[in-house]
Amino acid sequence: DSGVTQTPKHLITATGQRVTLRCSPRSGDLSVYWYQQSLDQGLQFLIHYYNGEERAKGNILERFSAQQFPDLHSELNLSSLELGDSALYFCASSVEDRSGNTIYFGEGSWLTVV
Amino acid sequence: AQSVTQPDIHITVSEGASLELRCNYSYGATPYLFWYVQSPGQGLQLLLKYFSGDTLVQGIKGFEAEFKRSQSSFNLRKPSVHWSDAAEYFCAVGARGSYIPTFGRGTSLIVHP
Numbered sequence: 001d002s003g004v005t006q007t008p009k010h011l012i013t014a015t016g017q018r019v020t021l022r023c024s025p026r027s028g029d030l031s032v033y034w035y036q037q038s039l040d041q042g043l044q045f046l047i048h049y050y051n052g053e054e055r056a057k058g059n060i061l062e063r064f065s066a067q068q069f070p071d072l073h074s075e076l077n078l079s080s081l082e083l084g085d086s087a088l089y090f091c092a093s094s095v096e097d098r099s100g101n102t103i104y105f106g107e108g109s110w111l112t113v114v
Numbered sequence: 115a116q117s118v119t120q121p122d123i124h125i126t127v128s129e130g131a132s133l134e135l136r137c138n139y140s141y142g143a144t145p146y147l148f149w150y151v152q153s154p155g156q157g158l159q160l161l162l163k164y165f166s167g168d169t170l171v172q173g174i175k176g177f178e179a180e181f182k183r184s185q186s187s188f189n190l191r192k193p194s195v196h197w198s199d200a201a202e203y204f205c206a207v208g209a210r211g212s213y214i215p216t217f218g219r220g221t222s223l224i225v226h227p
Contacts, residue, residue: 100165105158
């Protein structure tokens with residue numbers, strides 16, 4: 001158990017719909033990351049938040065958005081869903097210490113768009 | 115920008131045999147290096163990491179990795195593989211000063227009894 005909690009674990013929804021994935025980082029971690037994992041694209045970095053502020057964007061579609069709240073939990077919002085959005089979405093958190101920045105992953109949220 | 119290559123998509127070994135998974139990176143300075151393991155339907159679990167110091171790094175589950183600067187490699191090894199080691203293994207490289215590591219495409223380990 002990494003200490004990163006993601007809900008829901010599984011989600012099935014229809015094309016055109018909107019879903020929200022939720023993440024609670026490890027206690028004390030200020031950074032939250034979202035990744036998408038699919039068979040054809042591998043593990044893709046989507047976005048990084050640090051203490052409530054967006055720090056970096058990766059391959060995140062305009063239909064997707066995220067935020068990190070004052071209590072440090074984060075949500076990833078996926079809208080106008082398409083079949084190709086079906087994937088495993090990971091949240092991760094990290095804390096930077098003297099040895100560097102190490103990322104710890106949650107169990108993921110399986111999204112199936114039908 | 116940094117990049118990482120895992121040359122082997124699949125590796126098949128017999129239980130009890132030794133294992134080496136290859137990882138090559140591209141980065142202009144000394145990188146941060148990581149190995150993660152993903153069991154089916156699970157998240158990525160950190161096996162070990164290299165930031166500085168001793169180039170031979172010990173990790174969990176009996177794994178070790180060696181940073182070789184001259185070869186730009188960070189290969190993962192285990193002397194005796196167990197059936198429970200069957201999983202997907204990811205190498206990642208991070209730039210110093212950046213929060214975002216770059217992940218390889220992964221190597222799928224198959225263990226025969």
